[in-house]
Amino acid sequence: MPAPVITAVDLTKKYKDFTAVDGISFEIAPGEAFGFLGPNGAGKSTTMRMIGAVSTRTSGELDILGLDPNQNGPEIRSQLGVVPQQDNLDMELRVRDNLIVYGRYFGMSRADCARKADELLDFAQLSDRSKAKVDDLSGGMKRRLTIARSLMNDPRILLLDEPTTGLDPQARHILWDRLFRLKEQGTTLVLTTHYMDEAEQLCDRLVVVDKGTIMAEGSPAALIAEYSTREVVELRFGSDRNAVVAAELEGVGERIEVLPDRILIYSNDGEAELAEVVRRGLEPITSLVRRSSLEDVFLRLTGRSLIE
Amino acid sequence: MTVLSDTALAPAEQARAAAVRPRRWGSWYVAEHRIRAIQSYYKTLLFTAIGSPFMYLFALGVGLATLVDKNSGGAFSGASYLAFVAPALICSAAVTAAVEECTYPILMGFKWNAIFYGMNAAPLTGRQIVNGVFLAVIARILPTTIIFFLVMLVFGAVPSPWGWLNVPIATLTGMSFGVVIASYMATVETDAGQPAFIQRFIIAPLLLFSGTFFPLDSMPVYLQWIGWISPLWHGTQLGRDVSYGQVEPGWLIAVHIVYPLALCVFGWVRTQQVVTKRLNK
Numbered sequence: 001m002p003a004p005v006i007t008a009v010d011l012t013k014k015y016k017d018f019t020a021v022d023g024i025s026f027e028i029a030p031g032e033a034f035g036f037l038g039p040n041g042a043g044k045s046t047t048m049r050m051i052g053a054v055s056t057r058t059s060g061e062l063d064i065l066g067l068d069p070n071q072n073g074p075e076i077r078s079q080l081g082v083v084p085q086q087d088n089l090d091m092e093l094r095v096r097d098n099l100i101v102y103g104r105y106f107g108m109s110r111a112d113c114a115r116k117a118d119e120l121l122d123f124a125q126l127s128d129r130s131k132a133k134v135d136d137l138s139g140g141m142k143r144r145l146t147i148a149r150s151l152m153n154d155p156r157i158l159l160l161d162e163p164t165t166g167l168d169p170q171a172r173h174i175l176w177d178r179l180f181r182l183k184e185q186g187t188t189l190v191l192t193t194h195y196m197d198e199a200e201q202l203c204d205r206l207v208v209v210d211k212g213t214i215m216a217e218g219s220p221a222a223l224i225a226e227y228s229t230r231e232v233v234e235l236r237f238g239s240d241r242n243a244v245v246a247a248e249l250e251g252v253g254e255r256i257e258v259l260p261d262r263i264l265i266y267s268n269d270g271e272a273e274l275a276e277v278v279r280r281g282l283e284p285i286t287s288l289v290r291r292s293s294l295e296d297v298f299l300r301l302t303g304r305s306l307i308e
Numbered sequence: 309m310t311v312l313s314d315t316a317l318a319p320a321e322q323a324r325a326a327a328v329r330p331r332r333w334g335s336w337y338v339a340e341h342r343i344r345a346i347q348s349y350y351k352t353l354l355f356t357a358i359g360s361p362f363m364y365l366f367a368l369g370v371g372l373a374t375l376v377d378k379n380s381g382g383a384f385s386g387a388s389y390l391a392f393v394a395p396a397l398i399c400s401a402a403v404t405a406a407v408e409e410c411t412y413p414i415l416m417g418f419k420w421n422a423i424f425y426g427m428n429a430a431p432l433t434g435r436q437i438v439n440g441v442f443l444a445v446i447a448r449i450l451p452t453t454i455i456f457f458l459v460m461l462v463f464g465a466v467p468s469p470w471g472w473l474n475v476p477i478a479t480l481t482g483m484s485f486g487v488v489i490a491s492y493m494a495t496v497e498t499d500a501g502q503p504a505f506i507q508r509f510i511i512a513p514l515l516l517f518s519g520t521f522f523p524l525d526s527m528p529v530y531l532q533w534i535g536w537i538s539p540l541w542h543g544t545q546l547g548r549d550v551s552y553g554q555v556e557p558g559w560l561i562a563v564h565i566v567y568p569l570a571l572c573v574f575g576w577v578r579t580q581q582v583v584t585k586r587l588n589k
Contacts, residue, residue: 005319054428055589066320074334074431078326079319082429088422092345101341105430107329153326153430156319 338440
């Protein structure tokens with residue numbers, strides 16, 4: 001395996017009494033797409049800020065491209081592209097100017113900035129909006145512009161904090177497509193998300209984080225294989241009946257999870273379990289057999305849902 | 309093993325090389341960015357910069373002056389009221405512009421237009437961000453004072469050939485206000501009308517009681533301290549010294565120079581500290 005681009009050992013961040021990141025360790029290889037999956041408040045963004053060399057760690061070791069962010073913040077940041085959770089584009093400038101001023105921060109010449117800006121506007125499908133005011137862009141367009149901005153310096157590592165939160169499905173798919181292309185070009189992607197589908201689509205490997213600690217690590221498929229079954233049956237009996245019916249489902253599937261709004265039956269053959277439920281005379285209002293997802297892994301590991 | 313350590317070292321070396329220019333020129337890149345933003349509303353600025361000196365000099369230096377000059381009894385060291393009030397007005401114009409650029413842009417940079425975080429995610433440091441913002445403030449108030457001075461010349465408000473020194477004096481006065489206010493604005497987490505409060509209850513009273521429209525010593529003694537703590541009074545007095553030869557003792561002239569400079573240094577460094585701390589969450 002090539003030398004990792006990011007290595008964290010016992011990485012910790014405390015704010016007075018609150019521990020946001022509690023001794024996490026991980027390694028990210030060059031060219032890898034690595035994800036932090038967890039609910040809001042799990043410590044994902046704090047971890048990203050430490051990797052982004054803008055937030056000083058409380059303790060532990062952090063090595064990015066062979067440098068220590070405490071000493072070499074600007075050096076590390078010169079190699080990163082950062083897409084923060086909330087767009088921080090300059091609303092006072094127009095679309096193309098946002099890219100140009102940003103390129104200048106990396107010491108690029110004005111001519112290089114202009115050339116690169118046009119190239120990236122094309123990549124982000126924003127060429128026809130280059131003179132528009134940022135305020136007039138849709139949410140998805142702003143996000144794409146932020147990604148374009150993060151690529152001005154041809155970063156080795158791209159940090160994406162909740163890249164598609166708040167976007168409609170179509171905008172998300174356009175964004176994922178762009179991120180795929182970057183991955184194909186060999187850019188290391190580090191992203192946080194609380195969307196399991198996003199993690200499954202984009203990540204080669206991910207860690208499940210909760211309350212500042214790592215609960216599990218692996219590829220999406222490996223995590224599902226380890227912590228869940230192949231399929232899941234979702235049954236709804238109405239919120240007041242779910243708990244009552246659950247008692248009558250004993251022995252169905254490998255494991256049963258009762259949530260306030262539905263019952264989940266974990267099994268390798270969902271259809272067979274559903275047939276058994278019907279045979280027992282239980283009549284769900286709705287039923288659905290689906291493949292297991294990272295959401296189920298998270299539920300198994302933490303007892304809680306990802307999006308609360 | 310050698311090969312492995314070489315490949316491990318390469319990215320670090322590349323990073324070091326890539327950070328040389330941002331480390332050296334980062335402050336200028338930020339200034340360039342801010343000036344580009346200021347340019348987007350340059351028409352308003354230009355209109356104000358040209359219109360307001362005409363308005364003030366005409367109203368006070370010509371209109372009010374006809375009344376004052378008849379009754380002043382030589383209160384302005386023999387100078388006309390126009391020559392007396394013009395250095396104060398150019399300083400006030402610089403202060404107004406500086407305060408404008410040091411309130412909302414600082415507040416917004418952390419909040420509604422959170423560009424400071426974007427700059428910091430690139431190789432720039434909090435210190436460079438502050439330097440750049442302040443350099444842009446200078447770039448904004450310098451033309452304002454130059455235009456103001458030219459209008460003063462048109463009105464014949466500058467008898468002395470040293471009068472051009474009003475431009476750097478006013479710029480210094482504006483900055484000494486601006487950076488101190490910026491150091492406070494950088495600590496503000498939520499906008500509860502602080503910029504308006506500063507404008508109404510700090511800038512406006514200082515404008516009225518800093519020997520702007522009448523000599524400080526014509527005010528009651530218990531109010532004269534306002535002038536002493538106000539850089540506007542020091543700047544204005546210095547402007548009068550160079551404009552029409554108002555004579556002050558050397559030590560007082562030294563105070564007029566050192567005090568605004570000290571405020572500049574204090575405010576500048578303090579803002580750097582506050583911004584650096586706030587960015588490092």
